[in-house]
Amino acid sequence: MPKSKEQFEQIRNERKDTILRSALNLFVLKGYDAVNLDEVTKDAHCSHGLLYHYYKSKEELYQGVIEQIVYPSCKTMVECINFDQKAKFVIHDLLDTVLKVLKSPNDEKVKELYLLLNIHLQKSLKVVKKNEQGHTFIYSTIEDLINRGKLEGDFNDYSSAELSISILSLIKGIAFNRIHIGYKKFVCPHSEVIMEMLLR
Amino acid sequence: MPKSKEQFEQIRNERKDTILRSALNLFVLKGYDAVNLDEVTKDAHCSHGLLYHYYKSKEELYQGVIEQIVYPSCKTMVECINFDQKAKFVIHDLLDTVLKVLKSPNDEKVKELYLLLNIHLQKSLKVVKKNEQGHTFIYSTIEDLINRGKLEGDFNDYSSAELSISILSLIKGIAFNRIHIGYKKFVCPHSEVIMEMLLR
Amino acid sequence: MPKSKEQFEQIRNERKDTILRSALNLFVLKGYDAVNLDEVTKDAHCSHGLLYHYYKSKEELYQGVIEQIVYPSCKTMVECINFDQKAKFVIHDLLDTVLKVLKSPNDEKVKELYLLLNIHLQKSLKVVKKNEQGHTFIYSTIEDLINRGKLEGDFNDYSSAELSISILSLIKGIAFNRIHIGYKKFVCPHSEVIMEMLLR
Amino acid sequence: MPKSKEQFEQIRNERKDTILRSALNLFVLKGYDAVNLDEVTKDAHCSHGLLYHYYKSKEELYQGVIEQIVYPSCKTMVECINFDQKAKFVIHDLLDTVLKVLKSPNDEKVKELYLLLNIHLQKSLKVVKKNEQGHTFIYSTIEDLINRGKLEGDFNDYSSAELSISILSLIKGIAFNRIHIGYKKFVCPHSEVIMEMLLR
DNA sequence: GATGAATGAGAATTCATTCAT
DNA sequence: TATGAATGAATTCTCATTCAT
Numbered sequence: 093m094p095k096s097k098e099q100f101e102q103i104r105n106e107r108k109d110t111i112l113r114s115a116l117n118l119f120v121l122k123g124y125d126a127v128n129l130d131e132v133t134k135d136a137h138c139s140h141g142l143l144y145h146y147y148k149s150k151e152e153l154y155q156g157v158i159e160q161i162v163y164p165s166c167k168t169m170v171e172c173i174n175f176d177q178k179a180k181f182v183i184h185d186l187l188d189t190v191l192k193v194l195k196s197p198n199d200e201k202v203k204e205l206y207l208l209l210n211i212h213l214q215k216s217l218k219v220v221k222k223n224e225q226g227h228t229f230i231y232s233t234i235e236d237l238i239n240r241g242k243l244e245g246d247f248n249d250y251s252s253a254e255l256s257i258s259i260l261s262l263i264k265g266i267a268f269n270r271i272h273i274g275y276k277k278f279v280c281p282h283s284e285v286i287m288e289m290l291l292r
Numbered sequence: 293m294p295k296s297k298e299q300f301e302q303i304r305n306e307r308k309d310t311i312l313r314s315a316l317n318l319f320v321l322k323g324y325d326a327v328n329l330d331e332v333t334k335d336a337h338c339s340h341g342l343l344y345h346y347y348k349s350k351e352e353l354y355q356g357v358i359e360q361i362v363y364p365s366c367k368t369m370v371e372c373i374n375f376d377q378k379a380k381f382v383i384h385d386l387l388d389t390v391l392k393v394l395k396s397p398n399d400e401k402v403k404e405l406y407l408l409l410n411i412h413l414q415k416s417l418k419v420v421k422k423n424e425q426g427h428t429f430i431y432s433t434i435e436d437l438i439n440r441g442k443l444e445g446d447f448n449d450y451s452s453a454e455l456s457i458s459i460l461s462l463i464k465g466i467a468f469n470r471i472h473i474g475y476k477k478f479v480c481p482h483s484e485v486i487m488e489m490l491l492r
Numbered sequence: 493m494p495k496s497k498e499q500f501e502q503i504r505n506e507r508k509d510t511i512l513r514s515a516l517n518l519f520v521l522k523g524y525d526a527v528n529l530d531e532v533t534k535d536a537h538c539s540h541g542l543l544y545h546y547y548k549s550k551e552e553l554y555q556g557v558i559e560q561i562v563y564p565s566c567k568t569m570v571e572c573i574n575f576d577q578k579a580k581f582v583i584h585d586l587l588d589t590v591l592k593v594l595k596s597p598n599d600e601k602v603k604e605l606y607l608l609l610n611i612h613l614q615k616s617l618k619v620v621k622k623n624e625q626g627h628t629f630i631y632s633t634i635e636d637l638i639n640r641g642k643l644e645g646d647f648n649d650y651s652s653a654e655l656s657i658s659i660l661s662l663i664k665g666i667a668f669n670r671i672h673i674g675y676k677k678f679v680c681p682h683s684e685v686i687m688e689m690l691l692r
Numbered sequence: 693m694p695k696s697k698e699q700f701e702q703i704r705n706e707r708k709d710t711i712l713r714s715a716l717n718l719f720v721l722k723g724y725d726a727v728n729l730d731e732v733t734k735d736a737h738c739s740h741g742l743l744y745h746y747y748k749s750k751e752e753l754y755q756g757v758i759e760q761i762v763y764p765s766c767k768t769m770v771e772c773i774n775f776d777q778k779a780k781f782v783i784h785d786l787l788d789t790v791l792k793v794l795k796s797p798n799d800e801k802v803k804e805l806y807l808l809l810n811i812h813l814q815k816s817l818k819v820v821k822k823n824e825q826g827h828t829f830i831y832s833t834i835e836d837l838i839n840r841g842k843l844e845g846d847f848n849d850y851s852s853a854e855l856s857i858s859i860l861s862l863i864k865g866i867a868f869n870r871i872h873i874g875y876k877k878f879v880c881p882h883s884e885v886i887m888e889m890l891l892r
Numbered sequence: 893g894a895t896g897a898a899t900g901a902g903a904a905t906t907c908a909t910t911c912a913t
Numbered sequence: 914t915a916t917g918a919a920t921g922a923a924t925t926c927t928c929a930t931t932c933a934t
Contacts, residue, residue, distance in 0.1 A: 140927095141926095272412065307914090549929075655885065750903095
């Protein structure tokens with residue numbers, strides 16, 4: 093008697109998730125090109141065949157990581173933020189959310205965030221091209237918030253583009269440190285330090 | 293008419309330099325692993341044989357890039373800074389120097405700076421291990437300056453480690469943008485914006 | 493209400509037939525090596541497990557196609573021909589039978605015929621080796637008929653081997669066209685044209 | 693002192709030719725899909741790397757075989773035919789040329805001819821798509837000749853399409869036999885037998 | 893009888909590196 | 914010094930086949 097559709101579905105999802113987790117981990121630590129699929133299959137305790145059963149190529153595996161893990165997870169992170177407050181509080185909350193993740197010992201979350209901020213490192217990959225808008229979306233969201241904050245009289249007069257780039261560059265750099273230095277040695281700036289760049 | 297020793301020496305150096313330049317360019321744009329030496333030789337208009345005549349391996353080529361181009365060039369950038377002023381002026385000058393490079397259309401200099409800030413991306417390479425101190429040296433230099441600035445009463449009370457990491461992360465992130473967005477679209481923050489994080 | 497043995501038997505046979513049909517179709521269109529069993533299972537709406545339940549290997553599947561479908565079907569085609577007439581009428585009838593199949597829009601029959609004529613394309617397969625006699629049987633049947641036709645004074649004096657090879661090569665080639673050009677564009681020669689090669 | 697351009701060119705061409713010859717041979721005998729590149733490299737006494745140095749993929753190798761060997765060779769075969777005679781003589785000459793090749797013990801030429809007539813077996817390959825016109829060109833050339841022959845009063849009244857397809861199918865089938873049966877057992881029809889189909 | 897996840901050997905492809913000249 | 918052909922190990926990817934249920 094064959095398994096029910098639901099049973100198969102579950103097996104599939106669990107296996108795919110294991111594979112994606114291993115892949116995420118390695119992609120973050122070594123970079124797309126330096127990862128070889130042997131490592132991934134070993135880490136995920138599966139055969140090459142199975143990996144290719146689920147993902148047609150290395151590139152699709154990367155895409156799976158981004159779309160199945162990174163995006164949903166990062167969406168959840170942001171969802172609890174109230175965008176109806178004054179802009180300075182929104183940005184402060186965003187920074188706090190991000191820094192909280194980075195300060196936590198939960199490497200999984202950190203890696204997801206890192207990858208979100210650094211997908212475009214692999215410029216030649218389709219997923220990346222496909223989501224370039226996604227990336228500019230983040231930028232313009234921040235920029236809009238900064239503009240709002242200026243109208244609300246809280247932020248200084250430097251150009252919003254300049255300020256948003258500074259904020260995001262900073263976060264990206266910090267995430268990078270967190271990954272490559274590790275939880276223990278990592279020193280995390282307070283959100284207030286960063287807010288200094290914006291506040292008048 | 294046989295060439296003199298000096299002439300040979302010069303040809304040698306010019307060829308090596310061409311190769312290093314091509315390599316630098318590609319390493320920055322694609323990352324160490326994604327670069328294949330065929331591209332390098334094509335870009336440098338030389339044969340595989342010649343490349344291997346000068347550099348024993350891909351890794352040594354990378355090392356050559358770092359030690360023959362990146363370090364000397366970055367040293368020069370910093371040399372004109374007067375470290376005897378008050379710390380806040382030193383840091384301001386440093387930021388100005390860096391931002392000036394990033395704002396200029398001179399991609400060569402930008403790439404050198406970018407690589408300086410991101411060598412440690414290739415953790416497995418010998419050069420990188422060898423120069424980890426180099427990297428920590430940059431951090432501690434900044435941290436020392438910040439400590440001095442605090443004593444001089446100019447900087448706020450956030451931990452110096454935190455502040456130096458913020459500053460460097462920020463610069464790294466900005467350099468990244470400059471590289472991947474290109475000269476034309478690049479928006480560069482003023483050093484004053486960055487100084488806001490430090491000043492009380 | 494449990495199914496009776498006959499019902500099971502029927503389900504079995506229907507399933508096997510669906511699989512063989514899909515396989516036949518793909519083998520004809522793409523050739524043995526280019527077919528992968530995934531396509532077959534998808535086309536036949538069955539699982540890998542089931543396919544392997546019925547046929548122990550790709551090769552046995554091919555064999556099944558030949559022995560369960562191609563041979564019986566082609567036997568039937570020929571059965572209605574009266575071999576007691578004069579040879580020239582037998583050959584004419586054979587040609588007409590074959591050309592009628594090729595001219596009809598019934599792709600199934602066309603494919604069966606095509607495979608009959610081209611089994612030996614897959615020289616390494618067991619079925620093919622096993623049935624090489626089958627193939628030479630066709631040749632010698634034609635050759636015998638031609639010999640008879642000569643004695644009956646109807647055919648010209650070219651060697652029978654030569655003539656039988658010509659006839660069969662021609663049919664094979666036409667069948668090939670029918671398959672790869674499709675029903676609509678296919679132009680079919682009249683049996684009389686072909687008979688011209690034989691008649692004195 | 694490096695080799696001169698001409699020397700390199702010659703080495704290249706010799707090696708490429710060896711590889712193409714091995715490939716041609718195997719493609720003809722086993723079919724595109726059944727050939728594995730290991731056999732090719734072994735047969736050509738070269739490494740995988742070298743094969744890929746010259747041909748970017750299995751498909752390009754096939755293309756090389758067609759364009760570098762098959763086409764030029766077949767062009768040469770046809771070139772010595774005088775197209776200014778009466779159509780029936782042109783066709784007769786064409787048939788003679790082809791049959792002469794097939795009857796000769798020179799397998800190389802036979803294989804080239806075989807591949808010319810059967811490229812379209814690999815429908816999915818680019819070369820084949822690209823040269824579909826090439827194939828229809830052959831058909832229409834023959835058809836035109838037959839039309840001319842009709843006007844000249846030499847050929848019968850069956851449709852030219854039908855006649856040209858018959859002629860070509862026949863040749864294709866005979867070539868097939870020659871390849872798979874081998875020089876020794878091969879029985880070749882006289883061009884006169886074939887002409888019977890056309891002549892009134 | 894039936895399912896589709898899982899395997900692994902083997903095929904295609906890439907690329908750092910060597911070598912003869 | 915300089916060339917580019919040549920290598921082969923490593924990597925990506927495919928697919929016939931097995932297996933637990």
